[in-house]
Amino acid sequence: MPYWKPEIETMDPKDLRQMQSEKLVKLVKYVYDRSPFYKKRFDEFGVKPEDIKSIDDIGKLPFTKKQDLRDTYPNGMFCVKNTDVVRYHASSGTTGKPTVVGYTQNDLDAWAESLARGMTAAGLTQDDIIQVSYGYGLFTGGLGVHYGSEKLGATTLPTSSGNTERQITLMKDLDVTAICCTPSYFSYLIEAAEQMGCSIKNDTKLRVGIFGAEPWSESLRKRIEERSGIKAYDVFGTSELSGPLFIECEMQEGMHIWSDMFLFEILDPETNEPVPDGEVGELVVTTLVKEALPLIRYRVGDLASLDTSVCKCGRTHPRLMRLKGRSDDMVIVRGINVFPGQVEYVLVKFPEVSPHFMIILDRDGEMDSMKVQVELTDMVSDKLDDYYKLKSRIEHELKSILNLYAEVEFVAPGTIPRSEGKAKRVTDNRTF
Ligand code: ADP
């Protein structure tokens, strides 16, 4: 089993914890001395750097969240001089005003290192040709993965997002073996290639996909793998933590998070106490090595679970299990929590529809209504009776997963807007 940094990746968990303790103690002093924001936050919370003697004291530290980055926009939480910042990025602003993040050269190196480890874990080597179809620019996806791929020593093809036909032509002509993009964009690439008379499975050398930046399901993984003949791996990150950072290993059982760089906690959002291993809670992250914008107990806004057992691949670092969705992606319909990922999970089971969908919420008087628009594929028969049967089968399956009736509406293929980055899955027309 190849590793990028075997001595770190397979380190005894006890030694890792000790390393985390030492880094945490240093970090707390670092942010307190360098950032007026952190000094004020610690003082208000009544905690001094000396109070933190090991990782067991983590609960004594105050939380931070996205709102803090917005309140101190653009760089009030930074811990280095502007001249030590070698690059800025900004979040995509899915949930409000974008936030600015910054990096020192060491921060960029650690980010690329995290991805080189993850790419190696996903079976990539310097012999691979990696197409980076995440957007380049302020979004962290493109440049992040780009430097990870270069660190690995692979050949990088920086297509960025968009211009889908050219993406497919280059993939074929340059013998691309791996691609990084959102799972929704890759689903679109498969379709678009077919329309060009190219089968990704038979006519290209693609063998690995690294997909993330948005929630996706296990059933979409199966569908993608079957249709394109590749192995599809999940990747997670957020701009505040650096960008895309953690990738699954070949076991495909969760993304290895690197404990020498990050300290993950999964907390009960009501009590702020840790949940038992394996249970879903709110993801809270402390960055152990970042210099420009270190984060202390940052509430990422995602619901997640961790598996801390040693992985079959031999890596001892915990695995972040597939994310259900960010807490603010969730919509409440007639008092029931609905994640777009649940709808995707159902739709992917039906070969008669494509994985592109749109949830439309309306309000009729006091009552919420939920409609799911889906596109038919050519696998459906043209008998009207079969349409009705399919519609009611999907509605039935949705009901059993969501505990809620949602009407299914079929629309013509290609009608649902395709996204080159993160897909937009909900149109909420309700007025409150
Ligand atoms: P923004 O917060 O503006 O969308 P980011 O690009 O930093 O900007 O998005 C990070 C968020 O994207 C994460 O907090 C998470 O909700 C989502 N995300 C990223 N990767 C994944 C993944 N593999 N699975 C599920 N959600 C993901």
Ligand code: ZN
């Ligand atoms: Zn593993």
